[in-house]
Amino acid sequence: MKTDRHAIWVKPTVVVSKCLEFDACRYNGDKLKDEVVKLLKEYVRFIPVCPEVEIGLGIPRNTIRLVNTNNGTHLMEPKTGDDHTYKMELFAKTFARGNQEIDGFILKSKSPSCGIYGVKVYSKLEKSSTMFTRSGVFALNMKSAFHQIPIEEEGRLTNFEIRRHFFTSIFTIAEFRRMLSQGIDAKSIIKFHTRHKYLFMMYNQKATREMGRLLAQMEAKKINQTAYLYFQNILRIFKRMPSKNSTTNVLMHIFGYFSKKLSKSERDHFLSLLNDYKNKFTSINVLNGILSSWIKRFDERYLRQQSFFTPFPAQLIIPLDSGKGRVIKN
Numbered sequence: 001m002k003t004d005r006h007a008i009w010v011k012p013t014v015v016v017s018k019c020l021e022f023d024a025c026r027y028n029g030d031k032l033k034d035e036v037v038k039l040l041k042e043y044v045r046f047i048p049v050c051p052e053v054e055i056g057l058g059i060p061r062n063t064i065r066l067v068n069t070n071n072g073t074h075l076m077e078p079k080t081g082d083d084h085t086y087k088m089e090l091f092a093k094t095f096a097r098g099n100q101e102i103d104g105f106i107l108k109s110k111s112p113s114c115g116i117y118g119v120k121v122y123s124k125l126e127k128s129s130t131m132f133t134r135s136g137v138f139a140l141n142m143k144s145a146f147h148q149i150p151i152e153e154e155g156r157l158t159n160f161e162i163r164r165h166f167f168t169s170i171f172t173i174a175e176f177r178r179m180l181s182q183g184i185d186a187k188s189i190i191k192f193h194t195r196h197k198y199l200f201m202m203y204n205q206k207a208t209r210e211m212g213r214l215l216a217q218m219e220a221k222k223i224n225q226t227a228y229l230y231f232q233n234i235l236r237i238f239k240r241m242p243s244k245n246s247t248t249n250v251l252m253h254i255f256g257y258f259s260k261k262l263s264k265s266e267r268d269h270f271l272s273l274l275n276d277y278k279n280k281f282t283s284i285n286v287l288n289g290i291l292s293s294w295i296k297r298f299d300e301r302y303l304r305q306q307s308f309f310t311p312f313p314a315q316l317i318i319p320l321d322s323g324k325g326r327v328i329k330n
């Protein structure tokens with residue numbers, strides 16, 4: 001079982017917009033503070049990148065924007081009329097080819113290069129109205145080249161649930177990727193599945209059962225093939241945040257291990273908190289804390305190993321919650 005000592009966690013590889021905590025590379029020469037990126041520095045292997053600097057734009061530089069033209073959306077510099085679309089496309093494609101083993105992205109919102117959601121596309125190069133919104137050019141290329149890999153904007157990670165989902169995804173993906181790179185065997189993949197069973201069930205019960213079947217039918221000569229298919233399922237599972245209902249089902253299931261051993265008041269207390277959780281009055285951490293204390297008290301070894309309780313280093317659990325950010329279906 002993993003403890004909270006981060007030294008034993010596999011460090012996910014995460015591409016990050018360089019202006020977030022890493023370099024003063026914004027158009028105006030600024031660097032942005034970001035609490036989540038700062039917090040993650042010790043626990044992930046960051047690949048900081050500033051696509052605009054990479055295509056040769058200076059610091060400081062003129063602002064650029066997305067403009068709707070007869071030939072589609074272009075990345076333009078209003079002051080000079082220069083079109084940077086092709087350079088940016090080329091850089092993005094080269095970057096994707098050179099960085100295949102990526103577990104996640106944290107990109108700067110609203111940027112015509114890095115923004116993932118709602119970047120404005122103007123009707124003209126000059127001052128004009130917004131025609132529609134889309135992703136920035138670099139971000140769009142990353143979404144297409146790494147369509148199964150978690151990708152988030154820094155602003156959305158101030159939302160507790162989005163952040164929890166993102167951290168869970170990148171640490172689990174990184175762990176399995178490491179196993180794949182070290183040469184996987186049947187025993188280790190089954191052990192992995194056993195340890196993540198309740199976490200995966202919280203995300204997607206049907207897919208978890210399919211993954212179980214895949215492992216049950218695993219042939220000794222085709223372990224690599226099975227591991228690849230299993231990995232695709234992990235990526236698929238993390239494309240959606242877990243629902244309150246499926247999380248509640250797993251919490252109830254785990255509660256079932258203890259319910260007969262508890263006093264009525266303990267049971268009532270837990271069920272009342274579960275109800276609060278369903279109604280968004282309390283967080284999953286509160287329920288996990290209670291279940292974890294019962295795991296220790298009743299020495300439930302099977303549950304003790306479950307990643308459901310600690311899917312990423314506990315040091316990354318911080319109370320920051322802006323409440324901002326919608327759940328976006330990819």
Ligand code: SF4
Nearest residue numbers: 018019050108111114
């Ligand atoms: S948003 Fe992207 S392109 Fe803009 S400064 Fe930050 S890293 Fe560079």
